[in-house]
Amino acid sequence: AQTVTQSQPEMSVQEAETVTLSCTYDTSENNYYLFWYKQPPSRQMILVIRQEAYKQQNATENRFSVNFQKAAKSFSLKISDSQLGDTAMYFCALRNTGNQFYFGTGTSLTVIP
Amino acid sequence: NAGVMQNPRHLVRRRGQEARLRCSPMKGHSHVYWYRQLPEEGLKFMVYLQKENIIDESGMPKERFSAEFPKEGPSILRIQQVVRGDSAAYFCASSPPSGGRRTDTQYFGPGTRLTVL
Numbered sequence: 001a002q003t004v005t006q007s008q009p010e011m012s013v014q015e016a017e018t019v020t021l022s023c024t025y026d027t028s029e030n031n032y033y034l035f036w037y038k039q040p041p042s043r044q045m046i047l048v049i050r051q052e053a054y055k056q057q058n059a060t061e062n063r064f065s066v067n068f069q070k071a072a073k074s075f076s077l078k079i080s081d082s083q084l085g086d087t088a089m090y091f092c093a094l095r096n097t098g099n100q101f102y103f104g105t106g107t108s109l110t111v112i113p
Numbered sequence: 114n115a116g117v118m119q120n121p122r123h124l125v126r127r128r129g130q131e132a133r134l135r136c137s138p139m140k141g142h143s144h145v146y147w148y149r150q151l152p153e154e155g156l157k158f159m160v161y162l163q164k165e166n167i168i169d170e171s172g173m174p175k176e177r178f179s180a181e182f183p184k185e186g187p188s189i190l191r192i193q194q195v196v197r198g199d200s201a202a203y204f205c206a207s208s209p210p211s212g213g214r215r216t217d218t219q220y221f222g223p224g225t226r227l228t229v230l
Contacts, residue, residue: 004155037221045156045204045221091155100169101146101206101219103155 002027004094006104013082014112020067021077021107023092030054033095034068036077039106040088048090051075082111117142117207117222118187125228132192132199134225138207145188146219147173147180150202162188195229202226 003026013019025034036048051059051068058066063083067076079086092104118137126132138145143164148156158172162182173180177195182188192199203226206219 006155035218042223043202043226044223045206047218047220050218093156098169099144099161100158100171101148101156102158103148105155 002029002094002096002100002102004092004102004104006092006107008107009105010108010110012110012112013079015082015084017082018078018080019082019109021079021090021092021109023075023077023104025073025075025092025094025102027073027094027096029096031097034066034075035093035095035101036064036066036075037091037093037103038086038088039091040085045091049077079109084111084113087111117205117220119203119205119222119225121225122223123226123228125230126195127230128196129194132195132227132229134190134192134203134205134227135187136190136205136207136222137187138205139209139220141209142207142220143210144208145182146206146208147188147190148204148206150204150224152201156204159190192227195227197229200227200229 005024032053034051038046038048049061049064063080065078089106091106094102145162147159150156160173160180161169177193179191202224204224205222
């Protein structure tokens, strides 16, 4: 069975500062993908960043980067130079070989002006 | 290329009525997924479909819920005899054909918020 755990229900960060959102997961599979999705107040789910489990190099997308620790089954998201538009719910997700996605319960991030 | 479309965005039903939620995947996408999001919770997988086939419905309640993705037209999530506990946001996502490789990215629609009175 696969599980995804986000232990930070809420976080806040000052505008222009850096914040890290935590995610841990559990899976018995060796090939899987990890994702961070953003859900703003509009409720649409927006892909932020993805990581292939077989790649050791951490994925980066502009101000967003991940710290992927495969042995520890940890997949944290770092947002640099936080902007007001980053205020949203952030969901960590795992996709298994059966093409199923498993989502964490989310972290509500507020960027403070 | 338009994104994933869902309609209606908001749907109100009384207990016992039927709810039909529609999802049009992105152009060229042949995989559709339905998720349910209860208040203050993450998304829960319901069903995974390809054109005219249900691939995995392990997350869908055995009764009252059904899904289809016909050869032509949108995917439909149908909830019969709705109850208050069905009130939630229902998200659809699509991904391109795998072509032998695993699809690794899902594109989500804006969701349908179902309220059962």
